[in-house]
Amino acid sequence: MSSQPSHPALLIPGPIEFDDQVLQSMSHYSESHVGAPFVKTFGETLTMLRKLFQTEDPASQPFVISGSGTLGWDQVAANLAEPGDDVLVLHTGYFADSFADCFETYGVKATQLKAPIGDRPQLDEVEKALKEKKYKLLTVTHVDTSTGVLSEIEALSKLVHKVSPDTLVVVDGVCSVGCEEIQFDKWGIDCVITASQKAIGCPAGLSIVMASGRAIKSFQSRKVPPTSYFGSWKNWMPIMQNYEAGKPSYFATPSPQLVHALHTTLTQITSIPLADRFAAHRKASQKVKKAVADLGLTQLAEKPENQANGMTAIYLPKGMTPPDVLPKLMQRGVVFAGGLHKQIATQYIRFGHMGVSVTDPNRDDIDRAIVALKEGITEAQQAMDASAR
Amino acid sequence: MSSQPSHPALLIPGPIEFDDQVLQSMSHYSESHVGAPFVKTFGETLTMLRKLFQTEDPASQPFVISGSGTLGWDQVAANLAEPGDDVLVLHTGYFADSFADCFETYGVKATQLKAPIGDRPQLDEVEKALKEKKYKLLTVTHVDTSTGVLSEIEALSKLVHKVSPDTLVVVDGVCSVGCEEIQFDKWGIDCVITASQKAIGCPAGLSIVMASGRAIKSFQSRKVPPTSYFGSWKNWMPIMQNYEAGKPSYFATPSPQLVHALHTTLTQITSIPLADRFAAHRKASQKVKKAVADLGLTQLAEKPENQANGMTAIYLPKGMTPPDVLPKLMQRGVVFAGGLHKQIATQYIRFGHMGVSVTDPNRDDIDRAIVALKEGITEAQQAMDASAR
Structure with missing residues (x-):
């Protein structure tokens, strides 16, 4: 009951809908965001995300930041692309248009490859597009919440690696992480952005991102600094690494209650295959x-x-x-x-x-x-x- | 008990520390972010913020966005300033350095006016600085959390209006809203940014902003679009206005549980003088x-x-x-x-x-x-x- x-x-x-225990975690009494108990909780949460994304590569980097799925787009546009870069946005509904808008905000040139409503761009079309121009990254909405269209991440990622190996593979997994299979390492994905309130089963309020070692390298070799402050991996990466190593660290105050709820749901999710x-x-x-x-x-x-x-x-x-x-x-x-x-x-x-x-x-x-x-x-x-x- | x-x-x-009722609101059962019950809760929350900030000018615009106090800086830098603008940052500790960093991220030139540790820039120094250069806005940390230094907002705001009337007065009220007097209208403040987890008494996870009609006009007459996507008032202003008018509206998913908690604490705060x-x-x-x-x-x-x-x-x-x-x-x-x-x-x-x-x-x-x-x-x-x- x-x-x-x-x-x-x-x-x-x-x-x-949320599990009772998850909702109860939202009422956790107040803790210091840099005190040992919360640092442990946050660190474990980041480590459990690695399991959820099926990544064992230690170079993969999880991020959990107060925000929403949308903030994940800013993180991609401001950290993985640079002003003037070209990016290819596969369109399966409303969310590709918005992701493209986000790129344009940061001076990144977004080319959309659109499918008819209810369909998704076909692999041969994607291949053709990748051969026409050099794209810094390709984005695909795993499940477009506006249409219920599922994209084929594994095949797409393989195609990108074959046809345009320098292009990063970025997945909008807001409506897929936790309910659709994602094998981050095996499929060669470079970045998945998601949010807490869908299949992960935690109340809304967190932007969740997993970046590959290749994505982090690309970020580290930027010519210009990240073009967002609150969403800057330069600001957040040391914080995430410190929390996961059990060390207190501060850039901006995280939400202990939401992180506790995320910890609870990830504990539940990772307790079964x-x-x-x-x-x-x-x-x-x-x-x-x-x-x-x-x-x-x-x-x-x-x-x-x-x-x-x-x-x-x-x-x-x-x-x-x-x-x-x-x-x-x-x-x-x-x-x-x-x-x-x-x-x-x-x-x-x-x-x-x-x-x-x-x-x-x-x-x-x-x-x-x-x-x-x-x-x-x-x-x-x-x-x-x-x-x- | x-x-x-x-x-x-x-x-x-x-x-x-949080009140029991506030923490219990964090466990509110799941609701649609665009359903009538939550729209009412969010709308009332925005209206109560007007009381907290002591603003009766209908042109004042509250914003509540998932994030932290830091996201308020991005909102100021990306909406109220434009790349190339000069801004004057009054320094009373750690947080002015970071706010200045944030401006630089968005291509805004931040000049800091620094006081010795434990002190604040004096009014005559501020006056001199304002006369030397045309500043788009001045920022002041009401209480710098790193030093416990309180700034004199009313006198500063009067000075700015007298010496440099086009300059917007921006207050970082992260550690002051809810415990230090702020008379938004009467003192002629243009923008206060704050966060949920300090004197407002709601768990961390929300960026809270109040902008004056003058600030909104300045925003609306920008030459270039806002330079953040997640923090863009172009994206959020219609949403906030719709919620307050009781109409569902979507840009990015808000956190119903955090907004419920904010509603509870604001109800408590505004129930006494x-x-x-x-x-x-x-x-x-x-x-x-x-x-x-x-x-x-x-x-x-x-x-x-x-x-x-x-x-x-x-x-x-x-x-x-x-x-x-x-x-x-x-x-x-x-x-x-x-x-x-x-x-x-x-x-x-x-x-x-x-x-x-x-x-x-x-x-x-x-x-x-x-x-x-x-x-x-x-x-x-x-x-x-x-x-x-």
Whole structure:
């Protein structure tokens, strides 16, 4: 039984539902950010992130900074690129446009390779683009939260290493880390940025980044200093290294409570094989996708290989909009999200299935949501039919 | 009685001890960041900040962004200054050096006006500096956490308006908002940056900013776009305005739990007259300063008018270092901080007296700390005398 007060199950693509212990860690009594107990907690947290990302290379560098997933973009744009550099942004939805905006803010030239809505750029298109210009880095959104499109990180990374070996491979894993497989070392990824509040299962407020030894080398050989202060790895890298080595260190005050919550969820996540965690998300996702198909509905991501395992973006029946359905789901105790992709925002809803809602056998969030979705859509359809009479 | 587990009283200059209700708000169950309940909570929080800063001008604009006090510097440097601008940084300790670094990161030319350690730049020196060059803005650290030096914001602001009326008055209020008087409108301040974890009494993780209508106008008439993405007011201003107007809005995911905690503490703070709160801090500070003097110790801030009301930076007896004393305080259940000002870090300790430790009549943190300080110093002195024999 959860010790949380009764509340609707939050099944949007983040923030997600949180485990009781994780939420209790948020109430940890006040500690000095440079005192031995917290230094230990923060250090262990950074070390557990290495496990989560499946990196054993000691040159890999984790960062945990108060902020949000978006701050990860600033970190990439301000530390791994320099003003005037060209970068290639693979577009699978809203978040690529924003990442490109972020690069432009820092004087970095972003070229977007766009796929039709619900699809992802194909490998041959990416290869062609990489051969046309020298790119400092390529970014790919692992799961675009606006479309539910999954990108193929392993194949992409291999392609980049083959075709343009100096180009860094940067993954926006905000909606994937913790629910989609990421083998940081084996796949040759240079940087993954993510956030605390999605499949990692910690409340929002932390920007989480893993950089490879190659990325750190590239950062260290910059011609100009980092172009952000709060997001500067020059400022943060010694701090992260000191915390992980058990030494107090100060640049800006971290959030002890959020770091405690992250420590708790990472302890839980790394206590079972990661493969089991990913399998649980795949299984729940298949159940959701089957239910959606059984209702006669389609997904933005049409092709099965394009479909994320932690969320589903569902087209509504023709003429139905999110405000027709979402309140009916809320009445049934589940919260879905509306559309986010500007061109089609009124035509679809998003169902997040990540974290404890999927992995905790005592929770029936997903089954209840599937029933609610069926009833809600049926009821909305009946209302539409009645008003059309 | 506190419902928090027994723990040493955290009496460093932030983070501080937290009220039970505030900590409980940190465990709030998961909510959508764009759902009606959270939008209401966030909107009310922004409105309460106007009260805390004593601003009634509707053109004033509050910002609450996941980050830390440091992110406030980025916001100032990236939104209120433009590359090539000159800014005047008044130096009363460590934090002016860092703020100047931050400006330089964004291509802004920072000129520092330095005072000797423990002192602050005098008004006639500031006047002279303002007449020598055209500065886009002047920054002053209201309380420098490294020295405990208090700056005279009202007089400074009047001076700037008289001598250089186009120069914006920017206050680093990280260690002052909530314990030192700030009359935003009446004193003609253009921007105050602060953080959640000091006298505001909310756990760390939020950057809090108040900008005047004049500052916003200056921002809106920039020649080049803001030079930060995550810290860009172009991205955040519509979001803050929408939340305060009760409308959901998205740029980057805020931290619902931290915002709930901020809402709780601001509700408490604004439920009594602010004057009473400031008086309570002055009273506790006088008690601490008297105890320090009674022990024969001196403060970094020698002149009474330079002394902060939320913290005290105390020189140790000659030859004694923080590691000689801090563990003895810890044994007595109180946590002080070591020195932070690089030139003299080993010669002093810092005692924070802010928030519930000062305002909650059920707490005896300050009295216990004064006793612990006396005993700790005496014991350390005895140990030194013994080893000198």
